[in-house]
Amino acid sequence: MEIQYTAIPVERLEAMREEGKDEFGNKWQLRVAEGWEPLRCCLRKASQDEDIALICYSPWDSASPWMEAGPVFVHYEACAGYSATDQYPASHLRSKAILNPFDHTGARAYDHITFLGNEDDHEAALKDVLSQPEVAFVHVRSQEAGCFHFLATSRDGSAGR
Known part of the structure; x- marks a missing residue:
């Protein structure tokens, strides 16, 4: 099974940056990274002194x-996003995570x-988890903070959102 790993979509982030606020109305504010912050736009940790923003995000688009x-933390300005969509994000391989699966109707x-x-x-x-017939997609989340890491779907059509 081939899996697709999807960070926050670049288009949604760009729309938020243009509006100057996240999708929940919170102001898009510049923060300076300390170097520990997990960035959900490109699925890596921030480097110290990088310009980032803390936003409210839901992976649901309806x-x-x-x-x-x-x-979740994201780059303040646009970045290239996560391009290795066929690879489990390295920064998440050794973390405490929750695989939060949903069925084909969108129910947990x-x-x-x-x-x-x-x-x-x-x-x-x-x-x-994705090989289970009733599972369509998985939200991978932090077990410690509960925040969204990334979306995982099957590339071969056996699951998908």
């Missing part, structure tokens, strides 16, 4: 009772929620 929104697939520790094989666990 209304849903399952919609979860929360704070509770039976397949998976909690991962630093030592777990994140790629294998994600392949296992």
